[in-house]
Amino acid sequence: MKSIYDRVDTLKSVGPKRVQDLNQLGIETVEDLLLHFPFRYEDIQIRDLTEVLDQDKISLKGTILTDPVVSFYAGRKNRLSFRLGIGAQVINVVFFNQHYLKDKCQIGLEIAIYGKWEEKRQTLLGMKLLGTANQDTEFSAVYHTTKSMKQATLVKLIKQSFDDYKDVIEEVLPDEILDKYAFMDYMHAIENMHFPENQQSANEARRRMIYQELFFYQLKLNLLKYERHKTKTGSLKYDTNKLKAYIDTIPFSLTNAQKKVSNDICRDLLAPFDMNRLLQGDVGSGKTVVASIAIAACVFSGKQVAFMVPTEILAQQHYKTIQTLFQGTSIKVGLLTSSTTVKERKQMLLDVLNGQLDCLIGTHALIQEDIQFYELGLIIIDEQHRFGVMQRQKLKEKAVFQNVLYMTATPIPRTLSMTLFGEMDVSVIDELPAGRQKIITRWVKEQEMEKVLEFMKREIDKGYQAYMITPLIEESEALEDVQNAQKMYEYISEYFYEYSVGLLHGKMKADEKDDVMKRFKQNNIHILVSTTVIEVGVDVPNATIMVIQDAERFGLAQLHQLRGRVGRGDKQSYCILVANPKTEQGKQRMAIMVESQDGFYLSQKDLEMRGTGDIFGLKQSGIPDFSCADIIRDVHILNQARQDAMDIVHSQNPYKKKAYELLRKKTFDKIKL
Template identity: 50%
Template sequence: MPSLQDPVTAVRGVGPKLAEQLATLEIETVEDLLTYFPARYDEMTPTNVQFAKDKQKLAVKGTVMSEPIISRYGYRRSRVAFRLLTGMDVVQVTFFNQPYLAKNITANMDVIVTGTWDAPRQTIKGTKVITKDLDQQSGMGAVYSVNKHIKQATLQKTIRQAFTQYERFIPTLLPVKLRQDYQLMERREMIAQLHFPTDRELAQAARRTAAYEEFFLFELRMLALRQANREADGLSIQYHNDEVRAFIKTIPFELTNAQKRVVNEICRDLKAPYQMNRLLQGDVGSGKTIVAAIAIYAAITAGYQVALMAPTEILATQHAQKLAKVFAETPVNVGLLTGGVKPKAAEQLRAQIAAGQINLIVGTHALIQDKVEYANLGLAIIDEQHRFGVKQRQTLREKGNHPDVLAMTATPIPRTIAITTYGEMDVSIIDELPAGRQPIQTQWLQAKQLETAVRFLKEQLATGAQVYIVSPLIEESESLDVQNATALAEEYAEIFAPTYQVGLLHGRMTNDEKAAVMDQFQAGDIQVLVSTTVIEVGVDNPNATVMMIYNADRFGLAQLHQLRGRVGRGQRQSYCLLLADPKTDDGKARMETMVATTDGFVVAQRDLELRGSGDVLGKRQSGMPAFKVGDPVADLKMLQIARRDASELLANPAWENTDEYQPLALYLHRHQLATHFD
């Protein structure tokens, strides 16, 4: 029987070539195709321009009064213009960068034009022109996010064909009670109204249904995963409490109350018989590394190995160096395994890991290669966990015999969002900074104040401090008027010569080149480090007191906060200078937020308010799930209700055995590990 899990090639008209094109949009099954929802809608019901408002999006039906004129300007840029008689009015229609339209439109042809109305100029800035089946055009036209591999019209046609072919086989997943309680649509109607809406109200009702369904299914998977983790066999790591207490006494500072609380939560999980799956959140500089060190030591006292996986070689190397110092007087043997380790040394290291001679292995994704075998892996720690995909994290979990997993992130996420969206994990938060840390003083300067900033840098350097200067790009870009790191490094080398040395760090350098520059900066041989955002995470030099960021308005708040966290890591007062001339209200608001607070959770909340969930909660920025329809920020209440409903359903062990729940049980079984995070 046909199923939504059929490959897209089962849809009539989809051959291997079109299937390849659809795959670039991550569409591989019929369900992927039917749930690839529109990004927006064009109003298709013709409007009288006499009643249209300026900047209104509209559709206008009329007769072409003049042959289209095409004019070209700039590189691959063009304009097609013609006059259109609509009702009693003649208006100008302009299409940009669609030169092929000139061949398709002729004088006296009846058309519908969609676009934006420019009232002062009596002009329509066109987005689309329709020349066929004009009488059938009404309602709203779905517009999809496409790429260079597939055309809008092809995707629209393919989705319509898939719906026609599979409409009878679309199961409704939400139970009757929930649909009645919240006045939600059946899944078949929801999909129809999202792709082919008959009016705006029905489209909104369908989107509301889709958002709730997406949240509900997501939370079901998260809670089912959590339940499965609890029920699965795990390690009970019986660490030596006296040894751990003795180790904590050797730490040269008092742990904060938040650190003590989190250490207790982690140690409780280590002893429990189920597999730990805990997320440790802490703002930059809050002391996550020492908490991780205590957990590492506890596992090693029980005879287990620990693996710590970091996203970059710089960060992995730094962790290995720092932990080697922390564990200098203990039986912890630290090994560093990254892609940059020479083949012969890597082979020797793998042999020592397999023999159990190294009990703390720090590295990048090299830790999860097939060739790496652990003697007795008990604890896996994933730093900046959102930078790894689901499969990479799962592979590390599968090394050894169900090791406990501690994931760490310095990307602050408001607690309600973290607890709700990381539903399969327990969440620990370090919400206080170590004693003696002074808040970083942040100042927003305009480009014309650059001389003042440079003077301040010289004053700081004269005290023996070091400085970061961050640029958004490596090389010049024609599209963005921004300073680039290479030019900046040359410029500052002249400004500070011969007294101070300037180094350059960017992502296109080899790992050896990066390591050499970082070593020189850490040793104080380089006083000024000009860098791209490659230093955003984990770089730690307590002697660096100033972070100056060029074109700061080009960065998101979360990234600015991470960059600022590279200073203020010692006892000295530190500073962050934001050079920016923002053109938008959002850009100004970001600068004002950075000046107003150094609390990462406040910054994160403001970031969510300014940008919504799209980028902030997307996989690129913080690793949280990229939902297709729902917005975890704007729809937080709905997300929390969906979580409660999912929890109530799973609390009833008999739910899977009733006929009504069969489609949902099948869906959950099929998608249990597909957690949106990859």
């Protein structure tokens, strides 16, 4: 029986070599081929050239009036030229270094060409031959292809697959959704994505497919949350009096945001299903204190805690902070890193196995197989996007109760948060502790660098420390004017000859980086020249100056993270952005940084200006690779899709409704999270 899930080699003329070519585009099934949508369309209608401006990129169709001529020059370079009739007008067409098109350009042939118009010479500089002009359509789709898979071949295969399989394309959206938004049906949406008659039909098809992508993704996230809340695993019934007594020992008042988030976490632990919560907090908002309350609650229920962080420096920092907070309590905390001695490690593993150690803090070393817990009830993962999915899963497998608290200091806009973490419960600490001084931020031009260095010297003379951040480690041909860490280190060392200057960058070995940071924290290094490896979590209260070279090269989210490395104590701190932006957007970013210290506002602006990549900088962060949708441009559709998905999931017995049968199959079989 024919199905759109058939493999592409079931199509005529698709042999092993073509299968391989299609696989390179991520196409394995007929459905994959049908859903390989164009990224833009060319309007190939006959144009009135009097309305076309010089240097416009346009698509024209007309009749070839002269034999194509190929001329070779300067070795292997070549030029293909002929004359094209468009109605009563005649123009010249020139293709450079595409002599192989000659056989496709015959006198009398009606053809469509995409290129740049040169008004003075009445010439179209051909960029792409769109193929033989089709009298039935004035619109042509343009696809992402590879060297081995040409545009014309791909279009032919898509047309063949649609003609062969259109009768078995089933509707996947419920009737109430189709009626609510007046969507065209699935089969016609696919047809009009590939072969639209005009701009309106292309827009209507794309509107439906954008919604469908976002709806399926949100539906799966909500179904995962539904499943988790439906599956009873047991609750952690902690001693409330002991927890209150611990909170009373915290040497400062919690902010209202910290109290609210702590209550969220405690309710999760008491609930009969596993916790799966993301804790977002801006730089310096006090996430570690909240984590300590979660640890205490878990320990007072008789269970253990694993606290995994991405670097050894952060592990040591968390260990020191939590040890201090737990002074005077019975809670025992251990630290496990690559620096732990064999003897210490052996004893620690024994204590964890016997239940003598309540909380184990460490790096990815925690996932090693020989580490076994007596009864692990809570897992805390800091900066979770820095760990791979398998690393997180290995740690979860050690737990009796898979309660997981993820923490991040990267403020994530709500739009992106509900896309990335829709299956999680999300808590936000959006309030800074009382008494925290605002970091004074200034934007200066490179010509003012001497004044910056003089200011740094005055602060360092007072006993304070400074960071100097550069974008690159080594010289780069593409960015010759960008300062690099090595050159800056040499310059700063010479300028501040009476002080100790350190160098930190990503190409150093882990133990070398740890040694540099340890010396900086101990004030044995007064100025640290570094790339962005210091941007997350490092706490040096004596560092009061952050100078960022070529600041226009960074996104707002990254600049905010870097700025957050100072202002960790009670001393007035400063962030100096050294930048000569060449674009209006670059100037706007600098102005926004000076005006605002709200991480969530800055990350939203960053999302609008630079897209999703700059929030984390890594694809592994889990941002879906949508083919039609854009979560910034299509935020209103995302909100609609999310609400519709929630309505369906929270309706009675969403699994049993006949109308949702294909929808469930589509959601779980095809969408990978």
